[in-house]
Amino acid sequence: MKKNILVGQSGGPTAVINSSLYGVIKAGRASQEINSVIGMVNGIEGFLQNQILDLSALPEQEAMLLCTTPAAYLGSCRYKLPEDLEHAVYGQIFEQFVQYQIGYFLYIGGNDSMDTVSKLSRYAAKIHSDIRFIGIPKTIDNDLIMTDHTPGFGSAAKFVASMVRQMVLDSEVYHTKSVTIIEIMGRSAGWLTAASALARKYEGDNPVLIYLPEADFDLEEMLARVTTLLESKSNLIICVSEGIHDQSGKLICEYDQEIATDVFGHKNLTGCGKILENTIKERLGVKVRSVELNITQRSNAVEASLTDVEEAQRCGEEGVQLALQGESGVMVGMERKDTDSYEIQYKAVDVAQVCNQEKLFPKSWITKDGADITQDFVQYALPLIQGESRPLMENGLPLFLYRKH
Amino acid sequence: MKKNILVGQSGGPTAVINSSLYGVIKAGRASQEINSVIGMVNGIEGFLQNQILDLSALPEQEAMLLCTTPAAYLGSCRYKLPEDLEHAVYGQIFEQFVQYQIGYFLYIGGNDSMDTVSKLSRYAAKIHSDIRFIGIPKTIDNDLIMTDHTPGFGSAAKFVASMVRQMVLDSEVYHTKSVTIIEIMGRSAGWLTAASALARKYEGDNPVLIYLPEADFDLEEMLARVTTLLESKSNLIICVSEGIHDQSGKLICEYDQEIATDVFGHKNLTGCGKILENTIKERLGVKVRSVELNITQRSNAVEASLTDVEEAQRCGEEGVQLALQGESGVMVGMERKDTDSYEIQYKAVDVAQVCNQEKLFPKSWITKDGADITQDFVQYALPLIQGESRPLMENGLPLFLYRKH
Numbered sequence: 001m002k003k004n005i006l007v008g009q010s011g012g013p014t015a016v017i018n019s020s021l022y023g024v025i026k027a028g029r030a031s032q033e034i035n036s037v038i039g040m041v042n043g044i045e046g047f048l049q050n051q052i053l054d055l056s057a058l059p060e061q062e063a064m065l066l067c068t069t070p071a072a073y074l075g076s077c078r079y080k081l082p083e084d085l086e087h088a089v090y091g092q093i094f095e096q097f098v099q100y101q102i103g104y105f106l107y108i109g110g111n112d113s114m115d116t117v118s119k120l121s122r123y124a125a126k127i128h129s130d131i132r133f134i135g136i137p138k139t140i141d142n143d144l145i146m147t148d149h150t151p152g153f154g155s156a157a158k159f160v161a162s163m164v165r166q167m168v169l170d171s172e173v174y175h176t177k178s179v180t181i182i183e184i185m186g187r188s189a190g191w192l193t194a195a196s197a198l199a200r201k202y203e204g205d206n207p208v209l210i211y212l213p214e215a216d217f218d219l220e221e222m223l224a225r226v227t228t229l230l231e232s233k234s235n236l237i238i239c240v241s242e243g244i245h246d247q248s249g250k251l252i253c254e255y256d257q258e259i260a261t262d263v264f265g266h267k268n269l270t271g272c273g274k275i276l277e278n279t280i281k282e283r284l285g286v287k288v289r290s291v292e293l294n295i296t297q298r299s300n301a302v303e304a305s306l307t308d309v310e311e312a313q314r315c316g317e318e319g320v321q322l323a324l325q326g327e328s329g330v331m332v333g334m335e336r337k338d339t340d341s342y343e344i345q346y347k348a349v350d351v352a353q354v355c356n357q358e359k360l361f362p363k364s365w366i367t368k369d370g371a372d373i374t375q376d377f378v379q380y381a382l383p384l385i386q387g388e389s390r391p392l393m394e395n396g397l398p399l400f401l402y403r404k405h
Numbered sequence: 406m407k408k409n410i411l412v413g414q415s416g417g418p419t420a421v422i423n424s425s426l427y428g429v430i431k432a433g434r435a436s437q438e439i440n441s442v443i444g445m446v447n448g449i450e451g452f453l454q455n456q457i458l459d460l461s462a463l464p465e466q467e468a469m470l471l472c473t474t475p476a477a478y479l480g481s482c483r484y485k486l487p488e489d490l491e492h493a494v495y496g497q498i499f500e501q502f503v504q505y506q507i508g509y510f511l512y513i514g515g516n517d518s519m520d521t522v523s524k525l526s527r528y529a530a531k532i533h534s535d536i537r538f539i540g541i542p543k544t545i546d547n548d549l550i551m552t553d554h555t556p557g558f559g560s561a562a563k564f565v566a567s568m569v570r571q572m573v574l575d576s577e578v579y580h581t582k583s584v585t586i587i588e589i590m591g592r593s594a595g596w597l598t599a600a601s602a603l604a605r606k607y608e609g610d611n612p613v614l615i616y617l618p619e620a621d622f623d624l625e626e627m628l629a630r631v632t633t634l635l636e637s638k639s640n641l642i643i644c645v646s647e648g649i650h651d652q653s654g655k656l657i658c659e660y661d662q663e664i665a666t667d668v669f670g671h672k673n674l675t676g677c678g679k680i681l682e683n684t685i686k687e688r689l690g691v692k693v694r695s696v697e698l699n700i701t702q703r704s705n706a707v708e709a710s711l712t713d714v715e716e717a718q719r720c721g722e723e724g725v726q727l728a729l730q731g732e733s734g735v736m737v738g739m740e741r742k743d744t745d746s747y748e749i750q751y752k753a754v755d756v757a758q759v760c761n762q763e764k765l766f767p768k769s770w771i772t773k774d775g776a777d778i779t780q781d782f783v784q785y786a787l788p789l790i791q792g793e794s795r796p797l798m799e800n801g802l803p804l805f806l807y808r809k810h
Contacts, residue, residue: 013578042580071574162802166704169476170803174483175420175447201807263480270675291699299571302708370687385801396710396790397567400574402606 002033003103003212005320008040008047009138010109010116011078014152015159015301016312017138018401020108021073022066023316024136025055033324041403043077043107047096048089053403058124065401067309069302073403080112081119090123097131104132104323108316110139110150111303114331114355121351123328132323133377135331135351136315140298142191145357146334146349151315152298154308154384157195159300160184161385163293164239165199168206170178171235179226179236181290182207183273185297187243190214190361192297194373195381196239206237213243214361215370217252222276223283225371230286244272252276269331302398306387311344318346342383407438408508410725413445413452414543415514415521416483419557420564420706421717422543423806426478427471428721429541432458438729443505446808448482449512449521453494458808470806473796475706478808481676483519486524494529502536509537509728513721515544515555519736519760526734537728538737541720545703547596550762551754552738554722557703559713559789564602564705565589566790568698569644570604573611576640582683584631584641586676586695590702592648595619595766597702599778600786601644618648619766620775622657625759627681628688630776635691642713644685649677657681679698707803711792716724716749731807745804747788748776786801 005028009017021039028037041051043352057064066073071205082089090284097105114135121133121250137144140156164352171180184193190212197210208229211217227238245251252272273290281288315332333349363376391398406594410433414422426444433442446456458479460468471478487494502510510524519540526538542549545561569587574583589598593599595617602615616622635642650656650789657677686693720737727735738754741747770782
């Protein structure tokens with residue numbers, strides 16, 4: 001009997017998570033063994049409320065728009081299943097699986113989403129269910145293990161590098177000395193901040209300093225560096241991860257917070273960029289501004305990487321293939337072939353191993369002074385930002401696929 | 406005898422100020438009456454230090470890159486010439502004009518730059534110099550009078566509308582209630598913030614509230630509106646100009662500043678978005694975040710409006726034509742023809758009138774409740790964001806023209 005695919009999106013949105021969704025729909029449609037592709041609205045949390053959507057009913061022309069639509073078409077959730085597999089929620093979920101004739105469960109997401117895949121597949125083994133559970137990787141943070149990189153990272157990295165390059169030009173229009181701090185997403189993994197290095201055009205070009213959470217940050221050392229650099233260069237750009245911290249582990253963004261409270265006595269939480277801006281201004285008396293790229297770096301699909309979009313789609317397709325081949329409890333992993341040209345091989349990796357690990361930026365790719373990254377990262381990252389994925393335009397603005405709310 | 410053109414850029418950078426520069430170079434090269442096109446490095450301030458560049462030496466292939474290079478290729482300045490035309494600096498400038506055989510002075514900029522053009526042209530009249538002074542409009546703020554709009558606005562408006570549309574999708578992925586404040590540039594003119602309305606796809610779509618500096622902002626009224634809106638819509642986007650203020654004229658960004666000081670006792674200046682974020686969080690207990698688009702909105706040339714890029718270039722060309730026709734003390738103005746299709750006519754307008762005025766967003770285009778804009782603006786702005794100008798790409802990133810520093 002033909003079975004249905006149940007697919008969901010979970011965790012933070014990216015530029016290409018919908019491209020993976022399209023891959024699942026496409027592969028599902030192409031297979032004789034699949035009846036329908038059913039979408040969970042707001043992930044497993046929405047599914048528990050029977051919030052579903054028949055994706056097979058989506059006309060192909062609309063479905064294709066998914067490849068250039070950012071965020072998460074199906075909606076997302078941050079729902080953690082209980083550790084105890086005896087919990088009643090598992091019984092409920094599997095009852096619903098039967099009700100909807102689900103044979104294959106595909107979940108597109110990061111660490112936490114892989115945890116969901118792992119738990120459901122273990123529960124299935126426990127009750128001898130033949131439903132197959134597959135994880136499809138997604139995160140701008142690039143922090144999943146057992147995969148060369150994660151879909152979503154390439155597009156975010158491309159946007160960061162492009163915007164940094166453009167802000168470098170912007171910062172250099174006046175000859176008066178200035179420092180610009182650019183704060184980039186990444187609480188514990190600095191991959192995305194490292195991508196700012198791709199913006200450089202020549203030796204000594206901005207950003208002159210790059211700080212990741214993987215190296216301890218020393219405020220005095222940075223101030224000394226800035227002082228020295230300003231002697232030979234008028235306009236400095238410094239890129240920092242939101243999660244940089246000092247040797248004691250204290251986050252830089254928490255440095256001033258006891259004092260910066262608002263009229264309600266409420267902590268006025270600002271990012272580390274603002275803290276550094278104020279500190280450099282005060283201590284060095286130079287013009288400083290800080291820019292927080294914020295959610296723009298994960299929302300932008302107009303400057304997405306075609307490589308990333310295509311790989312994301314392929315991950316969705318491979319996920320369906322793995323499920324059809326009988327795999328369960330696995331994530332689609334990407335392995336870079338050891339060839340001169342960039343080539344990716346897709347394979348099944350154990351989702352239980354993936355879900356509780358975090359792939360940090362290699363310490364060996366950070367320069368000894370902790371204030372820059374090495375050429376190894378540039379070589380690693382450049383293939384991931386190649387090619388332009390452009391949404392269709394309508395009346396001067398990108399045309400996206402909207403789900404009726 | 407053939408004369409040289411002297412051209413400069415002044416004030417804040419935009420995505421298309423270099424396109425106007427290309428227009429000047431192109432028209433200068435095409436004219437038999439022009440010898441060379443000389444660029445002032447860092448505007449009139451750099452010129453006073455003899456900082457110049459022979460733009461005629463720029464190979465055409467490189468010059469064309471100007472049309473897709475953001476910021477200000479020649480560098481910029483914020484230098485105000487003295488009111489007193491008897492001041493010695495005027496004599497010095499005009500001596501340098503003679504030294505460099507300048508016949509035509511073209512200055513690309515906003516209000517302050519037009520003030521420079523006005524003063525120099527009046528000084529020329531005073532000393533019976535036949536050098537001609539022309540202003541070429543530029544500002545993302547769209548606040549120059551006597552022109553339908555200004556080059557730079559269309560591209561910034563397109564980027565704002567595109568990013569807002571993408572952040573709307575991002576904000577809607579979770580079903581938990583949330584408010585996102587997006588702070589957009591504009592201290593006294595709300596044109597760019599109004600462009601966020603272009604992001605809407607359907608009636609009732611985000612952004613649900615838009616606040617400009619041209620209407621008094623009432624915090625309690627906004628809180629009441631947000632409360633009501635959250636009853637029927639889960640995720641709200643609110644767009645605000647950085648310069649919104651209350652009825653007394655007090656800026657919203659100054660509301661908390663006496664308290665939010667850092668460890669140095671230094672005012673921790675945050676934008677109004679952060680203030681609204683904290684206030685809504687505290688008062689309504691809902692999830693809130695704020696995003697400041699900051700300099701990304703004026704730096705981005707990857708999503709520039711082709712209409713804007715072409716008009717900017719044309720303004721540069723028209724400036725040269727007006728100079729050759731004997732005009733001086735004028736700015737290139739853009740007049741929208743009263744036809745069904747969008748068509749622009751270029752004309753000379755009195756720069757002395759332009760330089761001391763500011764074109765604010767029309768009050769009649771703000772809805773009565775002060776929390777939105779009318780369809781009149783949408784009709785006005787849509788033609789300005791049409792068409793895609795895309796930089797050449799090199800290794801996955803935009804290729805720009807760099808000036809050796």
